[in-house]
Amino acid sequence: MLGTSDLAVAAAAASVPGIKLNDGNVIPQIGLxxxxxxxxxVAPVVKSALAAGYRHIDGAAGYNNEGGVGRALAExxxxxGRKRSHLWVTTKLRDSEQGYDMALAAFxxxxGLLQLEYVDMYxxxxxxxxxxxxxxxxxxxTKLRDEGRVKTLGVCNFLPEHLTRLYEETGEWPAVNQIELHPTWQQREVVAFCKEHGIAVEAYSPMARGADLKAGNGTIARIAEAHEVSPAQVILRWHIENGTIIIPKSVHSERQRQNLDLFGFALTLDEHAAIDALDGPERAGHDPRTFSYA
Incomplete structure (x- = not known):
């Protein structure tokens, strides 16, 4: 029999919508x-997120913390088993290990570090x-997918020119494109291209590492006050209403819970449009045409 805290966790997990991908798999719209x-x-951070109801963990080889993630999942x-079947785990290949043979060895x-039999997305x-x-x-x-060790294949930071080149070489569009996306850097052309080709958009730095909390001369704060929520929740709710998958980072358990608590309010059309109007010309992160990570 479930206790009160167990029921709260189950309710939090159940409140997160699933986004159906072009390969038929369903990814929770909010991840860590x-x-x-x-x-x-990293292990206590992952543990507190799982305890709060997160069922989507987004990692990478380049973060140099997969061993700690694996310990948290095992512990x-x-x-x-059953718990694993209800958790979505993403990891990413190091750029220095791209290529056929190197990618297989890296995986x-x-x-092994993650202590898993498969990952949900590579x-x-x-x-x-x-x-x-x-x-x-x-x-x-695709070999890893055929072997059942990966369920979904995705890319990060791909612009339309890169997505097109990948399709021309492989005959396949990725299921997900994870990109820098937040109110002051909305990448509308990339998002439109992805939607046109059935590629789900996933936002990293969904609040521009906190910079967008004060965007627009207090626009976010005013909306937050109207709904009695935090500025972070306003921005994350905007992403949810756009159908974007989000992976906000927090090492604090209370903020982790707040970042899941996005379904007790909705933005008005005017509020949503006001956040749309914050779009700007400068990214907070790196340029995919010139950057390589790890």
Whole structure:
């Protein structure tokens, strides 16, 4: 029999919508991002998120904390059985390990660190057009999918030109494109291209690492006050209403819970339009045409 706290966790997990992907799999719309958390520190962060009701964990080889994530999953029982079947785990390939043979070897190492039998999504982290190996990497990814060790294949930071090149080489669009996306950097052309080709959009830095909380001369704060929620919840709710998958990062259990609590209010059309109007010309992160990560 479930206790009160168990019921609260179950309710929080159930409140998060699922986004159906072009391969038929369903990803929880809210996940926990793990960038810039040390390997020795990440296990309690993952544990508190799971305890709050998160059922989507977004990691990467380049974050250098997969071992800690694996320990958290094993210690909570989310690495196998029924619990595992209700958890979505994403990880990403290091850019330096792109290519067919290197990607297969890297995946074996990552799966061992995560203490899992499969991951729900494996992603190319950056397109690296100056050293393009995404086509060969994708062929390794499809082998892993055919073997049942990966369910969904995705990419990060791909612009339309990169998505098109990948499709021309492989005959397949990714299921998800994870990009920098927040009110002051909305990437509307990329989002429109993804929607046109059935690619789900996932936002990292959904609040511009906190910078957008004060965007628009207090616009976000005024909306938050009207709904008696936090500015962070306003921005995350805007993403939810746009149908975007989000992976806000927080190492604090209370903020983790707030970032899940987005379904007790809705933005008015005017409020949503006011956030749309915050779009700007400058990204907070890196340029996919020139950057390589790890």
């Amino acid at each position: 991002g793990l960038l810039r958390i040390e390997n020795d520190d 909570t029982g989310f690495n196998k 074996d190492r990552q799966l 992603m190319i982290h950056w397109p690296t057009p100056f050293n393009w190996r995404s086509g060969a990497t994708w062929k390794a990814f």
